[in-house]
Amino acid sequence: MTGSGELSSGPAFLRLSLIGVIGISFLCLATVLAMTAAELGSAAQPRIVELPGFSVIGIQVRTSNAKEVTGGGAIPKQWDKFLKEGIADKIPSKVDSTIYAVYTNYASDHNGEYDFIIGMKVSSVSDVPPGMVAKKIPSGRFEVITSAKGPVAQVVPKAWQQVWSLEDNKQLGGVRAYKAELELYDQRSQNPQDSQVDLYVGLK
Numbered sequence: 001m002t003g004s005g006e007l008s009s010g011p012a013f014l015r016l017s018l019i020g021v022i023g024i025s026f027l028c029l030a031t032v033l034a035m036t037a038a039e040l041g042s043a044a045q046p047r048i049v050e051l052p053g054f055s056v057i058g059i060q061v062r063t064s065n066a067k068e069v070t071g072g073g074a075i076p077k078q079w080d081k082f083l084k085e086g087i088a089d090k091i092p093s094k095v096d097s098t099i100y101a102v103y104t105n106y107a108s109d110h111n112g113e114y115d116f117i118i119g120m121k122v123s124s125v126s127d128v129p130p131g132m133v134a135k136k137i138p139s140g141r142f143e144v145i146t147s148a149k150g151p152v153a154q155v156v157p158k159a160w161q162q163v164w165s166l167e168d169n170k171q172l173g174g175v176r177a178y179k180a181e182l183e184l185y186d187q188r189s190q191n192p193q194d195s196q197v198d199l200y201v202g203l204k
Contacts, residue, residue, distance in 0.1 A: 044146035046166070048173045051200065053139035056100050057091045058082070058119015060133045065110060075116055082118045091132070093124040101183040102135060109178055110164065137180050143173045145199040149188075152195040156183065159199050174203035 059082060063074040081087070088099070102117040117135055125134035143166075147159040166172045182200040189195040 047144050049142055051142050054121050055125050055136050056119040057122050057132055057134050058117045060115055060117045064113040090129050091120050092127050093122040095121040099185040104180040106178040141203040142200040147197045149196045152192050156197055163201055177202040177204045
């Protein structure tokens with residue numbers, strides 16, 4: 001998954017495994033949490049970064065974690081739409097072939113509603129295709145949680161569980177801002193059975 005706009009051949013992992021990955025992940029979270037670190041591979045230690053602001057263009061839906069665990073959540077449908085309609089190929093001014101899943105416009109915290117956007121980083125938002133949105137990711141401090149390596153539908157929810165645990169125990173690198181948070185799917189996610197994903201958790 002390198003090079004600008006090389007989505008037709010690069011992200012085979014998306015076509016194979018990301019349809020419904022987040023929805024499936026929430027439903028099987030209890031099973032995932034029962035797995036050991038050795039079974040999933042080891043995750044990198046969290047780190048704090050200063051992330052410059054940037055823009056993404058993609059498709060958006062409003063949802064909540066409570067809706068997603070019902071099995072009829074909006075996130076799996078968005079991944080299905082993104083892939084089946086070839087949204088990546090229709091996004092103009094792409095910077096590279098990395099896919100971003102963005103959580104933003106939180107109503108409150110992880111218990112409230114939020115906007116979920118699947119898209120790509122762009123150099124310009126002057127030409128947003130119909131049915132898509134442009135979103136500015138503000139600069140700021142982020143705690144980067146790197147998932148273990150393993151099946152993408154298992155390592156992503158395991159990483160989010162780590163975020164929630166760190167937050168509940170006041171062990172994040174700061175207070176969670178609930179402005180914009182990211183999942184980054186790059187070249188490390190090409191193999192659906194041996195993927196690694198970065199979560200960027202915004203801090204105040």
